[in-house]
Amino acid sequence: MVVNLRPESWNVSAAGGLPLLEVRHVTFGYELQPVFFDVCLQLAAGEMVGLLGPNGSGKTTLLRLLSGVLRPTQGEIRLQGRELDRWRRRELARVVAVVPQELHIPFDFTVEQLVALGRLPFVGLLGSYGPQDRARIEAAMQVTGVAALAKRPFNELSGGERQRVLVAMALAQQPRLLLLDEPTAHLDIRYQIEVLELVQRLNREHGLTVLAAMHDLNLAARYFPRLVLFQRGIVADGTPATVLEPRLLSRVYGIAVQVGIVRGTAHFSVVPPGSREAQEAEEEMAALEPPPRVFVMAGGGSGERVMRALADWHIPFLAGVLNMGDSDHTLALRLASRVLTEQPYAPLSQAALEELRTALTTVETLIICPMYVGPGNVALLGEALTAARQGCRVLLVAPETAATEPSDMAFIPDSESQELSLLLARTGIAARDYTGGEATRLVEQLLQAGARVISRLTEVLALSAA
Numbered sequence: 001m002v003v004n005l006r007p008e009s010w011n012v013s014a015a016g017g018l019p020l021l022e023v024r025h026v027t028f029g030y031e032l033q034p035v036f037f038d039v040c041l042q043l044a045a046g047e048m049v050g051l052l053g054p055n056g057s058g059k060t061t062l063l064r065l066l067s068g069v070l071r072p073t074q075g076e077i078r079l080q081g082r083e084l085d086r087w088r089r090r091e092l093a094r095v096v097a098v099v100p101q102e103l104h105i106p107f108d109f110t111v112e113q114l115v116a117l118g119r120l121p122f123v124g125l126l127g128s129y130g131p132q133d134r135a136r137i138e139a140a141m142q143v144t145g146v147a148a149l150a151k152r153p154f155n156e157l158s159g160g161e162r163q164r165v166l167v168a169m170a171l172a173q174q175p176r177l178l179l180l181d182e183p184t185a186h187l188d189i190r191y192q193i194e195v196l197e198l199v200q201r202l203n204r205e206h207g208l209t210v211l212a213a214m215h216d217l218n219l220a221a222r223y224f225p226r227l228v229l230f231q232r233g234i235v236a237d238g239t240p241a242t243v244l245e246p247r248l249l250s251r252v253y254g255i256a257v258q259v260g261i262v263r264g265t266a267h268f269s270v271v272p273p274g275s276r277e278a279q280e281a282e283e284e285m286a287a288l289e290p291p292p293r294v295f296v297m298a299g300g301g302s303g304e305r306v307m308r309a310l311a312d313w314h315i316p317f318l319a320g321v322l323n324m325g326d327s328d329h330t331l332a333l334r335l336a337s338r339v340l341t342e343q344p345y346a347p348l349s350q351a352a353l354e355e356l357r358t359a360l361t362t363v364e365t366l367i368i369c370p371m372y373v374g375p376g377n378v379a380l381l382g383e384a385l386t387a388a389r390q391g392c393r394v395l396l397v398a399p400e401t402a403a404t405e406p407s408d409m410a411f412i413p414d415s416e417s418q419e420l421s422l423l424l425a426r427t428g429i430a431a432r433d434y435t436g437g438e439a440t441r442l443v444e445q446l447l448q449a450g451a452r453v454i455s456r457l458t459e460v461l462a463l464s465a466a
């Protein structure tokens with residue numbers, strides 16, 4: 001029998017040149033817990049993409065959104081150009097299949113019965129399996145190497161065998177897009193490789209589009225030509241060589257990572273903190289660029305222009321304290337030398353503030369972007385004030401930094417208090433102060449301590465580079 005698992009309606013032109021899957025500005029949160037904000041991603045038909053990220057970074061959540069189990073709070077997901085919401089469940093199941101990390105089966109299903117369940121979108125609950133359906137089920141078991149286990153109860157199989165049965169079940173759906181959630185979790189190295197070889201073969205020979213959440217960086221580099229690094233948002237997206245950049249990984253995973261080449265192939269080794277190798281790795285990294293003399297405080301996207309400009313000008317900087325999931329955090333992970341991080345949507349902890357205090361003693365310039373200030377982050381301004389009083393140059397970036405000075409500069413104040421009021425107005429803090437006035441008072445004190453209000457991005461850069 002010829003094993004044909006090519007999707008039934010497979011036709012690249014059917015999508016009219018559109019990406020197979022498109023995530024457009026998707027924001028999502030569970031009831032009380034926002035997870036990510038404004039995620040954009042495209043998958044072309046036939047791609048094989050690895051989704052990387054630390055525990056809790058939102059990989060499973062993203063996969064559940066893509067499979068239609070969850071719905072975005074904002075934004076939209078399009079499959080073959082059509083919004084996911086407009087797909088009927090059965091119809092969707094013929095195009096997208098999901099392989100979960102594990103599946104708890106309460107009944108004694110045999111392997112064959114379970115794989116047949118994958119065929120349900122084609123036959124319906126009361127429908128009967130025709131010869132073509134049976135052939136598909138058989139083909140799915142053949143290609144995953146579980147045909148010999150057909151009559152065995154699923155619950156009695158080893159982890160590796162079970163994982164392959166779950167892939168077979170997904171393949172019986174004849175999907176175009178296969179979403180795998182850590183397909184190699186719980187597997188020993190032999191089964192890890194077997195499962196990934198299988199997925200790679202399905203991708204290469206059957207044109208299956210694959211998106212798989214992966215924890216093992218080495219395996220990800222080996223099997224996936226494109227990697228997406230996720231940390232409550234997309235931090236990096238590209239080839240393994242660009243995404244698996246040691247300093248980027250170290251920032252995202254919070255641990256020293258070394259990348260080496262063995263016999264012409266890139267390999268990755270994660271080094272535990274405190275070890276001699278980790279220390280050497282950190283020293284090597286530190287030697288690669290001068291220590292940053294600039295610190296950026298931002299949040300909610302207010303730091304984007306400044307951080308991008310600093311990076312373009314090759315001015316190394318530290319950033320923080322930023323909550324995971326904040327778009328400025330995602331960007332800082334990509335661009336900053338080091339990012340001081342707080343848990344998602346949590347107020348700043350004492351530990352984070354102490355880290356900030358220490359970091360501020362190492363820099364010469366502190367740039368405060370026009371961020372919203374609430375009870376959760378107002379302590380940043382308190383630390384900025386301490387730094388200013390200790391001689392750190394503080395730049396308060398005015399909102400909507402313009403190419404020219406605002407016209408109100410033509411007004412010449414006739415007293416110190418008038419000048420202070422004018423400067424305070426230029427910071428625009430009153431409109432962003434959600435602390436009942438505390439933030440405004442702190443900004444006023446910063447101005448009294450010598451902080452400058454900067455309206456032009458070029459001036460921020462010139463002062464940072466000085």
Ligand SMILES: Nc1ncnc2c1ncn2[C@@H]1O[C@H](COP(=O)(O)OP(=O)(O)OP(=O)(O)O)[C@@H](O)[C@H]1O
Binds near residue numbers: 030055059061
């Ligand atoms: N059903 C849920 N209700 C509320 N919060 C949830 C739910 N599922 C996940 N979360 C939270 O959402 C965040 C992202 O979780 P998610 O499982 O998507 O991450 P992940 O990257 O897949 O993690 P891991 O690598 O550990 O599997 C976590 O903080 C998690 O606690």
